[in-house]
């Protein structure tokens with residue numbers, strides 16, 4: 001029953017894509033996919049070009065980086 005598995009896989013992928021697209025549409029206008037949002041340490045102001053894997057300070061506004069609880073590993 002190979003076709004059943006393929007249909008289930010397709011359905012699963014479709015749900016995932018739909019979920020991502022829907023959440024993207026509902027997201028605020030700010031793009032939160034940059035490293036100023038995804039780095040382990042980020043500027044509290046999310047300045048463009050900020051963000052680092054280590055502690056430090058923002059090169060844009062000079063504020064100390066804070067640990068990003070949403071950081072991806």
Ligand SMILES: [Zn+2]
Pocket residue numbers: 043044045046047050058059060061062063
């Ligand atoms: Zn900053």
